Amino acid sequence: xDLQQVKQRFGIIGNSPKLHYALQTAxxxxxxxxxxxxxxxxxxxxESFSKIIHQLSPRKHGPFIAINCGALxxxxxxxxxxxxxxxxxxxxxxxxxxxxxxxxxxxxFLDEVGELPLETQSRLLRVLENGEYIRVGSSKVMKTDVRIxxxxxxxxIGEVEKGKFREDLYYRLSTLPIAVPPLRDRPGDVVLLxxxxxxxxxxxxxxxxxxxxxxxxxxxxxxxxxxxIRQIKNIAEQISVLEQGHPIDSTTILKYLPARADNNLPxxxxxxxxxxxxxxxxxxxxxxxxxxxxxxxLRKVVFGMVDNNQSNEDFRDNSxxxxxxxxxxxxxxxxxxxxxxxxxxxxxxxxxxxxxxxxFVIDDRDTVGENEVLSLEAKEEELIRKAxxxxxxxxxxxxxxxxxxxxxxxxxxxxxxxxx
Numbered sequence: 001x002d003l004q005q006v007k008q009r010f011g012i013i014g015n016s017p018k019l020h021y022a023l024q025t026a027x028x029x030x031x032x033x034x035x036x037x038x039x040x041x042x043x044x045x046x047e048s049f050s051k052i053i054h055q056l057s058p059r060k061h062g063p064f065i066a067i068n069c070g071a072l073x074x075x076x077x078x079x080x081x082x083x084x085x086x087x088x089x090x091x092x093x094x095x096x097x098x099x100x101x102x103x104x105x106x107x108x109f110l111d112e113v114g115e116l117p118l119e120t121q122s123r124l125l126r127v128l129e130n131g132e133y134i135r136v137g138s139s140k141v142m143k144t145d146v147r148i149x150x151x152x153x154x155x156x157i158g159e160v161e162k163g164k165f166r167e168d169l170y171y172r173l174s175t176l177p178i179a180v181p182p183l184r185d186r187p188g189d190v191v192l193l194x195x196x197x198x199x200x201x202x203x204x205x206x207x208x209x210x211x212x213x214x215x216x217x218x219x220x221x222x223x224x225x226x227x228x229i230r231q232i233k234n235i236a237e238q239i240s241v242l243e244q245g246h247p248i249d250s251t252t253i254l255k256y257l258p259a260r261a262d263n264n265l266p267x268x269x270x271x272x273x274x275x276x277x278x279x280x281x282x283x284x285x286x287x288x289x290x291x292x293x294x295x296x297x298l299r300k301v302v303f304g305m306v307d308n309n310q311s312n313e314d315f316r317d318n319s320x321x322x323x324x325x326x327x328x329x330x331x332x333x334x335x336x337x338x339x340x341x342x343x344x345x346x347x348x349x350x351x352x353x354x355x356x357x358x359x360f361v362i363d364d365r366d367t368v369g370e371n372e373v374l375s376l377e378a379k380e381e382e383l384i385r386k387a388x389x390x391x392x393x394x395x396x397x398x399x400x401x402x403x404x405x406x407x408x409x410x411x412x413x414x415x416x417x418x419x420x
Contacts, residue, residue, distance in 0.1 A: 001056070003020060003023060003024060003027070010051065011048075013189065013192050013193050013196050014188075014189035014192065014193070015189065015192075016185070016188060016189050018179075018181035019189070022178050022179060023052070025178050026049050026053050026056075026178055027052070029176050029178075030052065030053045030054075030055075030056035031056065031058065032057075033147060034175050035128060035149070035150070035172065035173055035176070036149045036150070036175070036177075036178060037151070037174040037175070037176065037178070038050065038151040038177075038178045038180060039152060039178070039179050039180070040151070040153065040179065040180030041182045041226075042153045042227070042228065043227045043228035043229055044182055044229060045228070045229050046111065046151040046180055047111060047151070049178060050066065050109040050149045051064070054107040054109075054147075057107070057147070059106055059107055062105040063105070063106035063107075064108075064109070065102070065103050065108055065109070066109040066111060067109065068111045069110055069112045069116050070111075074117055077116070077117065077120055078119070078123065079092075079096065079098065080098060081099050081123070082098040082100055082101075082123060082136060083095070083100075083135040083136070084096055084098075084135055084136035084137050085136070085137040085138045086137075087137065088136045088137020089136070089137065092137065098133075101144060103144075103146050104144050104145055104146060106146065106147070107146070107147045108146050109149045109150075109151070110148060110149070110150045110151070111150075111151045111152075112152055112154075113150040113151065114153075114154035114164075114165060118166065121166045121169050125169045125172060127144065127146070128148060128172050129172065131143055131144055131145060132144075150173050156170050156173075156174075182225070183225040183231075183232065184224045184225055188221075190220045190232065191212070191220055193229060193236075194220055194232055194236050195210075197236035197237060198239065198240045201237040201241065205241060207241065210239065210240060210243070211247045211248065212247070212248050213247045213248060213249040213250070215249055216248050216249045216250050216253050218250065219250040220232075235253075235256050235257070238256055380412070380416075381412075383402065384409070384412055384413065385418060387402050388413075395409055395413075
């Protein structure tokens with residue numbers, strides 16, 4: 001059975017490369033007895049993949065049961081999965097088979113496996129390793145031949161780090177993982193799914209077929225669909241029942257979409273990490289270095305007027321253009337860094353020019369020697385050398401003291417050809 005036949009048989013709609021890869025993986029693993037771990041967001045269709053694996057496996061004639069682990073009460077979950085003996089707990093009037101006993105020879109799909117309590121995880125690990133389990137209230141070891149497929153919308157690695165999920169069970173479950181893509185990663189499939197669900201709804205409720213406009217299609221593709229396929233199916237059915245007699249445009253669709261996450265526009269995000277490759281200090285260094293050349297040109301204008309006795313009118317023209325250009329570039333650079341406050345003090349170049357809108361502030365207390373080097377690059381190189389010397393050449397310690405990442409320090413050492 002090829003990919004198109006599988007899609008047609010199980011009602012899978014879409015042509016996304018990620019979807020095709022997940023389906024092909026499921027088709028390859030189905031004939032084996034490997035434990036499959038399906039990862040995907042809520043509503044993305046994880047249960048459909050478990051049915052595909054079961055129906056294409058040698059166990060297709062055996063039972064298949066899908067269990068939502070998050071819906072089972074914690075007090076009775078062991079009894080539901082492994083069964084119990086009569087009198088095992090209050091209310092246990094008779095013995096009861098669990099799912100592992102009932103599905104013997106078939107496939108058991110455990111959805112939201114990350115919700116299992118730690119005690120149940122220990123029991124499940126034994127089933128996966130030896131095919132053995134013990135009923136609640138019994139001491140008799142029982143055998144089962146069940147293929148287990150698990151799924152979750154949680155990050156199980158994160159749950160392991162928090163101590164909420166057993167690490168050995170995670171590696172036992174994830175023998176072969178399958179990643180089901182969310183709908184926002186399949187924008188080309190959104191319109192197809194909407195039209196399919198809308199057509200099914202009009203056939204079921206005997207309503208008029210819907211006509212979707214181009215701007216309506218654009219809204220559907222730009223929406224993030226946090227509920228994935230389950231959400232788009234609900235929206236399509238609502239519109240099919242309530243909207244009749246006119247094309248479905250963007251205004252109509254927006255009435256049925258939640259206000260949050262109504263588009264797929266990029267957002268600015270800065271991860272807080274002490275080991276980040278690009279720090280705020282690096283950004284400001286870059287801005288300062290870029291401004292250095294323009295400030296040097298401005299100084300040439302000032303000293304050129306003094307040396308050549310330029311007229312006030314000539315000076316005004318030169319300084320106006322230079323200062324305006326430098327200040328404009330400064331504002332552009334600072335806007336690119338996404339900071340609202342200027343970390344540098346303004347410098348006043350009043351210079352008897354009343355037409356200038358921006359002024360620099362010169363502090364008379366700051367005096368500079370004639371031979372003193374004012375290059376930012378030279379100062380930066382000097383600081384790096386001092387930090388390396390202080391820390392006996394240990395780059396990691398030097399980077400921490402300088403407030404930059406170790407990777408940035410390596411780049412600076414190479415740039416300035418520092419041999420430590």
